[in-house]
Amino acid sequence: MAHEDERIALLLDYENLAIGARDGLGVVPFDFGPVADALAERGRVVVRRAYADWSAFDEDRRMMARAQVELIEIPQRIGGSRKNAADIKLAVDAVELAYEREFITTFAIATGDSDFTPLMHKLRELDKRVIGIGVQSSTSALLPPACDEFLFYDRLPGVEPTRAPLPPRRRRGMARPPAAAEPTQPTPSTGSAPPTGSTESTGSTEPTDSTKPAPAVAAAPGPFGVAFRDATDGTDGTDDTATTGAEERDVAGLVVSTLTGLGRQADGPVVASRLKRAILRKDPTFDESDHGFRGFGELLRHLEGQGAVTLTRGSAQGDPEIGIRDDPAADHDAFAQLVDVVRELTAAGGPPQLSGLKDQLRKRVPGFSEKRYGYGSFLSFAKAARARELIGMEWRDDAGDYVLSPVS
Known part of the structure; x- marks a missing residue:
């Protein structure tokens, strides 16, 4: 019998997800319902497993059991040391399911940890669809591009944050803010801070003085306004946090x-x-x-x-x-704006280079985007104007760029 629905295996890095929801959204205990509903819209969930040291999640354990989730116990403390072993267990199980359960078409991996990026790539290499699920404030920027679809837990229907998401935290290696801007903290007389690069699980310790939030550093937006701001993913302090800025897209x-x-x-x-x-x-x-x-x-x-x-x-x-829509009038208006900007800049200081020209055009037409007219890049848009003999455009080795000029 042919199956029309996707058959989904859901694997949750529970500590990462639950602590991210707690610290970023104030959701305690973790509400699994929105995740289950979102996946039910996409297919049949045939495997549900959550990996954690469940001794730290008593209330969550009961709720997850009622949701028919198989709880995989991964003790985190052995003697005096602590090691997050859930990640490797989850990865091993995912690959095993991919090979032994051929009927599974989709893997939903709930985590924000960039360590799972190779797993995502491997599953897609095995012709499996991959859905990522994570809390926006603690999801690494490396993770969403490795998935076929990524669901931010914050935006799932039914999730009700009790506080605003945390701002992104300073990435290790970035310059610290001026000392005057930070409150003075007393130095403990005993004990020592955990070493940088600790292998402890995401969010398992409170931020130390060296990891306190610092002013966010703006990053250049990616394609279509997807921005990745400097922040840690809460695991090793080296990754950015993924954020979409959807309202500006x-x-x-x-x-x-x-x-x-x-x-x-x-x-x-x-x-x-x-x-x-x-x-x-x-x-x-x-x-x-x-x-x-x-x-x-x-x-x-x-x-x-x-x-x-x-x-x-x-x-x-x-x-x-x-x-x-074939709208010659709209195309004509866009090209006319480009011609006017090139003419003004040429009159002011000589023929302009292509670099920076889009910013000059946006000063005249706020929000201008060549993609609205079907062009994949601003270079393609400028070449289209040249093909219509509206502007001149040539490459100059001395400038290392295209130089544009008005057509007389």
């Missing part, structure tokens, strides 16, 4: 540019379901609800109303065909 640009790319490769019409899968491959954290839409179809209808895309009835009900 140019969702129209993301949809149109992805649609344009699919159109170049497709030998037929592009349907909504295929477009959504492609967007998730670009940005596994994408969620249309971040932009105020209840579903992907509602988002597409909104973009249709803005004139960004066109929708026509597809062969399958509820899966429309999507196209890019």
Whole structure:
């Protein structure tokens, strides 16, 4: 009998997830229900396992048992030393399931620890779909790109934080803030601080004086406004924390540019379901609800109303065909703005270089994005203007860049 639903194996690095929810959101005890509901929408969960030293989670243990989760006991303290052995046990079990349970099509790995990135890659190499789940404030920036889809626990329906998420913490190796900005702390007369690079589990100790929050350092946003801010993942102090900044993301640009790319490769019409899968491959954290839409179809209808895309009835009900609206007037306006900026900069100080030109254009047109017009990069947009003989553009070795000039 053919199975139509995804068969999902859920493996939880419970200490990482529960402590991240506690410290970042004030959720105590950890609420497993939103995770179960999110996965139920994606397929049948046929394996549920949670790995932890359950002696530290008495109340959680009872709740997880009622949720039909198999509890894998991993003692963390042996003698006077403490070692997190849950990570390697989870990884071994995942690979074993991938080989011995061929009917499992999807692995949901709940953790924010970047140490699991090789596991994600290996599972995808074995032709398994991988869904990551983590608390946003404690999820490494390395983890979401390794997954087919990544769900931030903070944004799952039913999660009710009792406090605002913690700000990102200073990454090891970054400059400390000025001493005057920090309160003076008395030096303990006895005892010693745990060594840097400790192998203790995520969030298992309170932040020491050397790991106290410092002002966040802004980082350059990635594709479509996905930003990775400097912060630790709570494991070894070396990773950034993943954050999406969804409110600032140019969702129209993301949809149109992805649609344009699919159109170049497709030998037929592009349907909504295929477009959504492609967007998730670009940005596994994408969620249309971040932009105020209840579903992907509602988002597409909104973009249709803005004139960004066109929708026509597809062969399958509820899966429309999507196209890019041919709007010569909008393209003309965008190219006209570029020509005006090039002309002004040339008059002020000579022909401008391509680098920095987009920022100058945004001063005139705030929020400008070439992706809204179907161009994958600003260089492609400038080349399109040159092809239309609206500007001159040539490479100069002395400048190490393209130099643009107005067409007389």
